[in-house]
Structure formats: structure tokens, C-alpha cells
Amino acid sequence: MGKTSREAAAEPQPSAPLGLRHRRTPTPSAYALGYRSHAASRLGLTPSACALGYFLAPLRGYNCSTMRIRKFFVISLLFLSGPAVLLLFSQLNGNLAPLRQVRDRFPVFADVAVDPESNIVAVTDENLFSLRTYDRDLATNDVADPRTVVTGNRTRVDFVCGVALDPVHKEIYTVNNDTAADMLVFKYDASGNVPASRTLRPAPVSTWGVAVDLKNDEVGVTVQQVNKVMIYRRLAEGEEKPLRVIQGPDTALADPHGIFIDAENNEIFVANHDSYHLAETSQEESTDVQGQLARGIATISVPQERFQPRASSGKFVEPSITVFSRTAQNNASPVRVVRGPKTELSLPMKVFVDTVHNEIFVANSGSNSILVFSRTASGDVAPIRKIEGAATKLKKPVGLFVDVKNDEVWATSPEEHSAVVFRRTAQGNAAPLRIVRGAPDGTPAPGIGNPGGIAYDPMREQILVPN
Amino acid sequence: MANPRIAIFARLANGNVAPTRVIEGPHTRLSRTSHAIVFDEKNDEIVVPNPLAEAILVYRGNASGDAAPIRTIQGPRTLLQENDELALDNVHDEIIVPTRQAILVFSRTANGNVAPLRIIAGPKTKMFRARGIAVDPVNNIIAMGNANPQGILIFNRTDQGDVAPRSIITGPRTGIYATKGFAVLPDRKELIATVEARGVQVSRNVGESFVGIWNYTDNGDVAPKAMIKGETSMLIAPRGAALDLKHQEIFVIDKVQNSFFTYSWQKILQTMQR
Numbered sequence: 001m002g003k004t005s006r007e008a009a010a011e012p013q014p015s016a017p018l019g020l021r022h023r024r025t026p027t028p029s030a031y032a033l034g035y036r037s038h039a040a041s042r043l044g045l046t047p048s049a050c051a052l053g054y055f056l057a058p059l060r061g062y063n064c065s066t067m068r069i070r071k072f073f074v075i076s077l078l079f080l081s082g083p084a085v086l087l088l089f090s091q092l093n094g095n096l097a098p099l100r101q102v103r104d105r106f107p108v109f110a111d112v113a114v115d116p117e118s119n120i121v122a123v124t125d126e127n128l129f130s131l132r133t134y135d136r137d138l139a140t141n142d143v144a145d146p147r148t149v150v151t152g153n154r155t156r157v158d159f160v161c162g163v164a165l166d167p168v169h170k171e172i173y174t175v176n177n178d179t180a181a182d183m184l185v186f187k188y189d190a191s192g193n194v195p196a197s198r199t200l201r202p203a204p205v206s207t208w209g210v211a212v213d214l215k216n217d218e219v220g221v222t223v224q225q226v227n228k229v230m231i232y233r234r235l236a237e238g239e240e241k242p243l244r245v246i247q248g249p250d251t252a253l254a255d256p257h258g259i260f261i262d263a264e265n266n267e268i269f270v271a272n273h274d275s276y277h278l279a280e281t282s283q284e285e286s287t288d289v290q291g292q293l294a295r296g297i298a299t300i301s302v303p304q305e306r307f308q309p310r311a312s313s314g315k316f317v318e319p320s321i322t323v324f325s326r327t328a329q330n331n332a333s334p335v336r337v338v339r340g341p342k343t344e345l346s347l348p349m350k351v352f353v354d355t356v357h358n359e360i361f362v363a364n365s366g367s368n369s370i371l372v373f374s375r376t377a378s379g380d381v382a383p384i385r386k387i388e389g390a391a392t393k394l395k396k397p398v399g400l401f402v403d404v405k406n407d408e409v410w411a412t413s414p415e416e417h418s419a420v421v422f423r424r425t426a427q428g429n430a431a432p433l434r435i436v437r438g439a440p441d442g443t444p445a446p447g448i449g450n451p452g453g454i455a456y457d458p459m460r461e462q463i464l465v466p467n
Numbered sequence: 468m469a470n471p472r473i474a475i476f477a478r479l480a481n482g483n484v485a486p487t488r489v490i491e492g493p494h495t496r497l498s499r500t501s502h503a504i505v506f507d508e509k510n511d512e513i514v515v516p517n518p519l520a521e522a523i524l525v526y527r528g529n530a531s532g533d534a535a536p537i538r539t540i541q542g543p544r545t546l547l548q549e550n551d552e553l554a555l556d557n558v559h560d561e562i563i564v565p566t567r568q569a570i571l572v573f574s575r576t577a578n579g580n581v582a583p584l585r586i587i588a589g590p591k592t593k594m595f596r597a598r599g600i601a602v603d604p605v606n607n608i609i610a611m612g613n614a615n616p617q618g619i620l621i622f623n624r625t626d627q628g629d630v631a632p633r634s635i636i637t638g639p640r641t642g643i644y645a646t647k648g649f650a651v652l653p654d655r656k657e658l659i660a661t662v663e664a665r666g667v668q669v670s671r672n673v674g675e676s677f678v679g680i681w682n683y684t685d686n687g688d689v690a691p692k693a694m695i696k697g698e699t700s701m702l703i704a705p706r707g708a709a710l711d712l713k714h715q716e717i718f719v720i721d722k723v724q725n726s727f728f729t730y731s732w733q734k735i736l737q738t739m740q741r
Contacts, residue, residue: 094677094738095697096730099716100481103726127725153671178500179668179722206500225500225519255498255519275498275520277548286549286567289596289614293645296666302595302615309569309588311543314521316496346493347470365470366493396470396491414470444485446726447474452502452551452647453515454707454720454727457528459508461478462487463709463718465727466501466515467471 102463104446106439107132109412111163111350111399112419113172116406118188120147121436122172123399123412123419124160126449131157131174131186134436136403144436150186152193157184159450162210162221162258162350163399166234171197175207175221178450180294183210183221198237202230204284204291208257209270209350215263216326218243222256222270225287226279229259229270229324248331249278252322258350258363258400265355265375266326267335271319271348271362278313319345321360321373338373340380345371350400354424359384363400363411370397370411370422387411389429393420408433415445471497473504473515473526476727478711492533496524503599503707505555510575512537514555514562521547523562523573540573542580547571552597554649556624558604565597565611570622587622589629594620599660599707601649608633608683610658612646619646619660621683636681638688643679648707648720656683657692661705661719671723674698676705678719680735693738695719695730702728 108127114120119136130151134144150157158176165172170188175181181203184196206225213219217234229246236242246253246268255273262269285303292300320339324332338360339345346366353360358375369388373381387409388394399412399419407424417439420432439445448465455464472491476484490513491497498519505514511528522541526534540562541547547566554563560575561584569588573581587609588594598612607624618637622630637643648661657680664675677700679691695702695717703723710717710732717735720727 093697094694094735095674095699096695096734097699098701098728098730100479100729101701101726102476102480102482102484103724105483129723153669156669158668273498273519274493274496275517275522277519277521283549283567286596293598293614293663294668296644296669298665300615300617306590307568309546309566309571309586310548312521312541312545312547313543314517314519314541314545314547316520316522316541319493398470444483446476446484447470447472447486447489448720448725448727449470449499450722451720451725451727452706452722453504454648454709454718455504455506455513456478456709456711456718457475457506457508458711458713459511459528461711463476463478463480463727464473464504464506464513465476465486465720466473466497466504467499 102446102448104448106417106443108414108417108445108449109399109419109438110161110414112401112410112412113163113165114401114403114410115165115167116403117167118170120188121410121419122163122165123436124163124174125438126159126161126177129157129160131155131160131163131172133172133188138436139434141435141437141441143438143440148189148191150190150192150194154193154195155184156180156182156196156199161208164210164212166212166214168214173210173212173219175202175210177208177224178206180291181205181207181223183207183219198235200232200236201239202232202242203228204288205294209259211259211261213261213263218261220259220261220268222259224255224257226284227251227253227256227276228279229253229256229268244327244329246324246328246330246332247279250331250333252320252334252337254317254320257348258352260351260353261326262353262355263326268324268326268328269351269353269360270322270324271351272322273347274316274319276315276317282307319348321345321348321351321362336376336378338377338379338381342380342382343371343373344383344386349398352400352402354402354404356404357424361400361402361409363397365396365398368394368396370394370400370409385427387422387426387428387430391429391431392422393418393432393435415447417443417445471495471499471501473497473501473513478714488531490526490530490532490534494533494535496520496522496536496539500551503552505553507555507557509557514553516550516553516564518550521545521550523547523550523553523564538576538578540577540579540581544580544582545571545573546583546586552600554600554602554609556602556604563600563602563609565594565600567596568592568594570594570600570609570611585625585627587626587628587630591629591631592620593632593635598646599649601651601658603651603653603683605653606656606683610649610651612649612660614645617645618643619658619681634684634686636685636687636689640688640690641679642677642691648705650708650710652710657681658683659708659710659717661708663704667704668723671703673701673703676702678702678705678708678717680739692741693735695735700728700730
């Protein structure tokens with residue numbers, strides 16, 4: 001169950017996971033560290049040991065006078081002294097090869113979006129930093145064969161999270177999350193290491209969700225770190241200012257993730273986690289420094305005003321779905337909030353509104369499920385149905401999309417390297433109709449995403465990595 | 468991965484492997500932005516920040532699954548803001564937390580809405596936006612990466628108020644654009660820092676960033692005395708670093724590679740320049 005030929009052609013090989021990560025030709029010193037000559041390795045000698053042996057053997061009384069051995073050492077010296085010197089040189093400069101590395105060699109699907117008219121599904125891959133499209137109706141249990149793979153440093157696709165499709169203009173929208181938080185727009189047929197058609201910089205860091213509103217020609221994004229929703233012109237680029245911003249203590253936004261703009265009913269839906277703090281303007285200035293460092297700005301500019309420690313506003317809140325008027329701005333209160341123990345909301349990621357059947361779908365990562373509510377649900381209400389259980393293959397779902405035309409609902413399971421498809425009306429422990437796999441079934445996932453810290457537990461001899 | 472969690476791997480883990488244990492779930496109170504972590508060997512505890520909730524979370528060392536923290540530092544009196552980093556001093560039982568322009572020192576056993584024991588803050592400190600922090604409880608220093616000026620600020624462990632750092636490692640010879648992870652070697656009086664080269668998050672060039680080692684006494688524009696650097700290292704954007712001196716290994720996590728690497732500490736010692 002390997003990759004298909006198209007997949008293999010489109011993707012870098014596992015030994016060079018991105019292609020872009022090893023764009024440079026390895027140096028001779030790299031080869032010197034990694035390889036020994038066949039002859040030397042048969043004797044268990046490193047190149048430097050061979051060279052030293054030639055010079056030192058007579059001094060130590062060894063008989064190196066036979067032509068055969070002499071010839072071997074001469075050849076060894078000629079062919080291996082260069083790498084040996086480079087080996088020593090590289091050691092002196094710390095160009096050390098890792099003894100071990102823990103890394104996922106496969107794409108990890110975060111968000112998903114579908115265009116049923118064009119028969120494509122788009123997924124973001126936050127592990128290998130790629131944006132992929134597949135045939136919507138692909139039915140195989142093997143690793144799926146992508147139509148396109150957008151990846152590489154020219155694309156600026158980074159730690160991507162949200163994805164949305166514009167079926168009219170045939171464009172894919174995606175946002176980088178915790179690095180250079182750009183919103184990138186690509187044409188459907190873009191593939192390879194190609195620049196985006198448009199790039200917008202909504203925030204220095206931590207954009208997560210993206211939604212396109214074709215009726216009003218707008219696009220919306222969420223910004224995790226400062227609890228904000230920003231609405232732009234659909235064609236906004238560069239440093240363009242948003243049309244509207246929703247942010248403030250009355251908004252109930254808390255570590256916002258997924259966003260959906262319901263243009264039919266003039267509402268915006270946002271999925272919120274449980275971490276809250278009151279974001280101040282000064283914090284946005286401070287996070288801008290993070291953004292400058294991520295982009296590699298030569299001279300970092302910082303706010304001149306010194307920031308004195310002040311009372312913390314952090315607290316834990318219940319996860320929620322907040323619903324705003326589509327034209328809400330500033331410190332607007334939501335018109336409805338779905339929140340409370342009956343809702344079973346737990347680390348809700350993507351939220352999607354089916355305006356035909358008047359239902360809200362939520363990728364509920366914390367309970368390995370998809371929750372469905374009435375579109376007008378408010379308060380502490382139970383879901384009207386759930387997709388959950390071992391047969392669903394849902395594991396910490398993040399992305400979600402409802403394809404009304406084909407009566408299907410999609411969700412991603414990052415730890416399974418997969419996107420799964422159910423009937424829109426599925427409930428309970430339902431098996432998926434199809435699975436789009438980014439890795440062979442059963443491939444383990446290290447699950448390391450945009451890591452910053454690492455610790456070692458010497459008692460258990462274990463390594464700890466937070467996301 | 469977008470899911471908030473702490474993944475725990477066997478020391479010898481290698482390749483495309485799953486963690487042996489994971490702390491994750493709604494009761495953990497983790498957010499997906501815990502960019503620092505400390506393991507407290509003495510008390511068998513794990514300490515991580517949650518900057519989105521302005522909290523410090525403490526778990527049992529063997530925590531697994533949807534485990535709730537055993538202690539949480541959070542509330543108005545804590546003054547926690549933008550608390551991406553932390554360090555632990557298990558000799559003096561303190562948790563050291565940098566915020567935007569301050570270092571807050573809490574009791575290790577603090578729980579709830581508690582005020583810091585000490586605060587280092589003010590214009591003399593030159594602090595702006597911590598980029599990693601470590602404490603050496605034996606030699607009594609705190610080393611902190613700084614975004615502006617870009618470099619490493621070294622304070623006395625017991626400093627308080629508006630104090631100047633006792634030394635600043637900064638300048639072109641240091642090679643520092645942005646630091647992130649720190650580890651200290653009290654016996655050798657050395658500081659290990661991960662250093663991200665300028666623009667690598669965009670270029671994704673392998674081998675420009677490095678892990679550098681400096682002496683505690685270094686001050687000014689001083690090159691590191693040893694490095695892990697080069698294309699063979701596979702590093703693009705190194706972040707945290709941790710040492711296992713028993714097995715003579717160093718672990719380095721890389722933000723762009725979404726992976727962690729294990730290097731021979733002995734080989735690094737062989738490259739010491741001074």
C-alpha cells in the first residue's frame with residue numbers, strides 16, 4: 001500500500017521530506033560524515049583512520065610494505081583524505097548529524113473544503129507545509145493521489161490551518177497559523193513551488209480560520225492570540241485594513257478557531273476554545289515583534305512605550321459557538337451563544353453552517369466527534385445528532401465541510417493522516433463512506449506541530465514535547 | 468498539529484513513531500500554544516505555560532490522557548501576560564516566568580491567584596519580549612533571550628526591580644538573530660541557546676540556524692565556543708533544547724521541521740573552541 005505514481009511524482013521522497021528543506025546540494029562534508037568507502041568500511045575504518053594508518057604504520061612497526069597493502073593505503077589516501085579533512089573540519093564547526101530524529105514524513109490534514117461543482121476537495125497539511133487538492137469522489141483505501149500539491153518556500157504556505165474554496169473564481173484560500181500569519185490565495189490549478197495569487201497580512205501571528213462570503217464579496221479570518229475576527233474585502237491584499245473587526249470583552253471570543261459566514265441569514269459563526277484573556281492593543285504591538293522575527297526583518301522595530309506589569313485577565317471559560325450579526329464590529333455582543341455542558345462542546349475546531357437544512361456542524365476535537373445543532377440553537381442545548389465511535393475513524397477531528405449537493409459531510413483526522421466522508425445525516429457510530437489518506441493506513445503520527453519547547457524526564461527516560 | 472497536547476516519547480524514539488503517552492483533552496487546560504516546558508525531576512512534575520489563558524499549569528510527572536493540572540497559577544494578582552516561556556529552579560523552589568518586559572518569580576508550589584515573589588522590570592533591564600529563559604540555581608544566574616536588543620540577557624538569580632543585566636551577549640559575532648530555547652550546565656558554567664538565523668522561517672534553508680554554547684562570563688559580541696550548525700545537522704528553526712547528561716545526548720526541537728533531533732553531546736564537547 002504505497003504511494004501512487006502521481007503521488008510519488010508530486011511529492012518529495014521521505015528522505016527529503018519537503019524537497020524545499022533540502023534544496024541545497026549536500027556538502028562534501030555531509031557525505032564525509034555519512035559515508036565510508038567500501039574498502040575502508042570492510043575493515044571498519046573511517047577515512048581519517050585509513051589516512052592516519054598509512055603514516056603511522058611504519059612507526060609502529062607494522063609491515064605495510066607489500067604492494068597490495070601499500071596500494072590500498074595510497075588509494076585510500078588519495079580518495080579519502082579530502083573527505084577526511086572535511087570530516088575533521090566539519091566536526092570542528094559542529095556540523096553534526098543527528099543520532100536520531102522523530103519526524104512525521106507524511107502530510108497531516110488540518111482543514112478541508114469541497115467544491116462539488118469542480119469535484120475537488122482541498123486540504124491543508126500543517127506537517128509538511130502544503131496545500132493539496134484531491135478528486136472529491138476518490139474511492140481508494142490506498143494513499144490518495146493528489147491533483148495538486150502547493151508547497152515550497154515561494155508559496156509561503158507554512159503552518160497552515162484553515163482552508164476555504166471560492167467555486168466562482170476557482171480560488172483556494174488558506175491561512176498560516178503560528179508563524180508568518182498570511183492569508184494566501186491560489187488558483188485551483190496552482191501546483192508546485194508557486195507564489196500565491198494574492199497575499200494578505202491580517203495579523204502578525206496566529207490566524208486560524210478562514211471563510212469566504214461570495215454574496216457580499218468578503219472574507220473573514222480568526223486570530224487566536226488576540227481573540228479577534230477580521231472581515232476584509234474578498235480581493236484584499238498586502239497590508240490592507242479590514243472592513244470590520246470584532247474584538248473585545250463583550251464578544252465572548254476566546255482562542256477562536258473555525259469561522260463560517262452565513263450570507264443567507266447574515267450571521268457569522270465562530271468556534272471558541274476555553275482559554276481567554278483580554279487582548280489589548282499593546283499586545284498586538286508586541287506580537288508584531290514575533291511576526292517581524294518570523295519574517296526575518298533585519299531591524300526589529302518595537303513599541304517605544306515601556307510596558308509595566310499589570311493585572312492579568314486570563315481565565316478559563318466554557319468552549320462555545322458564538323454567533324454574530326454579519327455586520328457586527330468592535331466590541332459587539334454575540335446574538336446567540338451555544339455553550340454549556342449539554343452541548344458537549346470540547347475543543348471545537350471548525351464550524352460549518354448548512355443553510356439548506358438549517359444545521360450547524362462542529363468538528364469537536366475533544367470528544368472525537370462531529371456535533372450537529374440546529375442553526376438557531378442558543379444556550380445550553382444538546383446536539384440534535386452526533387457522529388462518534390470507533391467505526392467513524394474520527395480522531396481529534398479538526399477540519400469539516402458539509403457538501404449539500406452530494407449530501408455528505410467531511411472531517412479531517414490529523415493523527416490518522418486522513419479526511420473521512422459521511423452521509424450528511426449520519427449519526428452514531430457510522431462508518432465513513434470514503435477515506436482520503438495522506439499516509440498508509442495505520443501509519444503512526446508523532447503529532448508534533450509547530451513545536452517550541454522540549455524537556456527530558458531522566459527518571460522515565462522520556463522526551464516531552466508540547467504543541 | 469492543531470490539537471493542544473504534550474506528547475511524550477521514549478528516549479530512543481526514532482523515525483515516524485507515535486508517542487508512548489499523551490497529555491491531552493479538555494481537562495488538561497492546555498492550549499495549542501505551549502512553547503515551553505520544564506520537567507522537574509526532584510518533584511516529578513511537568514510545568515508548562517498557557518499564554519492564551521495567562522496561566523501556568525503543573526501536572527504530575529506521569530500524567531496521561533485528559534489529566535487536569537495539579538496546580539494552576541492564574542488570576543489578576545499573578546500579573547501573567549504573554550507568558551510564552553518559563554524556567555524552573557527546584558533548588559530554591561521557584562518558577563521563573565518572563566512576560567513582555569518583566570521576569571516574574573513565583574513559588575514553585577504557588578496555586579491560584581498568587582502574586583509573584585519577585586519582579587525584574589524596568590528600563591535598565593533592556594527586556595523586550597522573551598525568547599527563551601533558563602535558570603542556574605547553583606551559580607545563581609538567569610539567562611533570557613531577548614527580541615530587542617537581539618541577544619541574551621544574563622541576570623543574577625535574586626535580582627529584583629529595575630536592574631541592569633550583569634552581561635549581554637549580543638552583536639554580529641554571536642550570530643544571534645533570534646534565540647528560543649535555553650539549557651544550562653552548572654558544572655561547566657555554560658549556557659546552551661538555540662539560535663534561529665534571519666529569515667529561515669521563510670527560506671527554510673537547512674543549516675543556517677544553530678545551537679550555540681557560551682560561557683556564563685561571556686559579555687558583548689562574543690562568538691559561541693561551540694555549535695551544532697550545518698546542513699548535516701538538519702536544523703532549520705531550532706527551538707527548545709534539553710540535555711540528557713547520563714547518556715551524553717542533547718535533544719533539539721525544530722519548529723519548521725516539526726520534529727526533534729538527538730545529537731551526541733560528546734561530539735559537541737570535542738568541538739569546543741575555547
